Amino acid sequence: MISLQQVSKTFKDRGGSFNAVQSVSLEVGTGEIHGIIGASGAGKSTLLRMINVLERPDQGKVFVGDKELTALATRQLRKARHSIGMIFQQYNLVLNRTVSRNISMAMELAGVPKPERLARIDECLRFVGLEDKANQYPSQLSGGQMQRVAIARALANSPQVLLCDEPTSALDPQTTADILEVLRHVNQTYGVTILIVTHDMNVVKRICSRVSVMEQGKIVRTAAVADGEGLDDA
Numbered sequence: 001m002i003s004l005q006q007v008s009k010t011f012k013d014r015g016g017s018f019n020a021v022q023s024v025s026l027e028v029g030t031g032e033i034h035g036i037i038g039a040s041g042a043g044k045s046t047l048l049r050m051i052n053v054l055e056r057p058d059q060g061k062v063f064v065g066d067k068e069l070t071a072l073a074t075r076q077l078r079k080a081r082h083s084i085g086m087i088f089q090q091y092n093l094v095l096n097r098t099v100s101r102n103i104s105m106a107m108e109l110a111g112v113p114k115p116e117r118l119a120r121i122d123e124c125l126r127f128v129g130l131e132d133k134a135n136q137y138p139s140q141l142s143g144g145q146m147q148r149v150a151i152a153r154a155l156a157n158s159p160q161v162l163l164c165d166e167p168t169s170a171l172d173p174q175t176t177a178d179i180l181e182v183l184r185h186v187n188q189t190y191g192v193t194i195l196i197v198t199h200d201m202n203v204v205k206r207i208c209s210r211v212s213v214m215e216q217g218k219i220v221r222t223a224a225v226a227d228g229e230g231l232d233d234a
């Protein structure tokens with residue numbers, strides 16, 4: 001479902017350049033929940049953001065489904081991104097819009113007609129267990145509820161892939177467990193392929209089928225989680 005072929009990203013500033021991701025290749029199968037773990041600054045977020053080309057690789061190719069995203073023109077890329085949802089550590093909700101409008105916005109951008117949007121908002125809110133919060137504003141919600149709204153928004157366009165950048169790092173252990181269950185439910189119900197960037201091995205053990213360990217811009221190991229002995233020191 002996802003294929004990264006020798007992708008690299010260097011950030012340049014006045015002080016010089018920094019190789020954030022160095023010639024990384026990775027294959028993630030359809031329906032997999034794949035973890036990317038590593039220390040702060042290892043390049044995990046940059047790698048994730050290259051999958052939907054929010055960050056364009058300097059070198060290498062990115063395939064999602066049957067499309068090479070790195071070969072698409074801006075307009076085609078925008079369309080292809082509708083099949084890739086993303087959630088973030090800080091939720092990234094629009095604070096002056098209600099929960100419903102937050103979920104609707106992604107569909108408005110994708111050109112979904114209003115009646116379909118309204119039905120889909122209901123469906124997505126029910127899926128994440130927040131059908132009673134449609135008219136509230138993000139500031140009225142807890143962190144866990146905000147992340148559920150972010151998941152509902154990411155699901156609105158029925159993505160094939162969900163990219164999660166430290167989705168539970170701002171949450172307490174119980175809320176973390178609840179959000180991981182929602183993600184598992186997304187994976188099992190809709191067959192969505194999920195990539196989770198985390199620095200927390202417990203997240204990997206709880207939900208991932210495979211994990212890749214990143215160090216200094218490179219993937220140094222990929223393993224099945226069931227036989228992931230030796231990953232504790234990652």
Ligand SMILES: Nc1ncnc2c1ncn2[C@@H]1O[C@H](COP(=O)(O)OP(=O)(O)OP(=O)(O)O)[C@@H](O)[C@H]1O
Nearest residue numbers: 011018020038039040041042043044045046047199
């Ligand atoms: N837009 C940017 N401009 C300059 N440097 C950047 C940019 N984005 C990331 N970097 C640098 O690239 C390196 C990798 O960053 P990245 O956020 O991918 O790491 P990470 O493993 O996700 O770390 P963290 O867990 O702290 O988010 C860091 O040293 C960071 O400072």
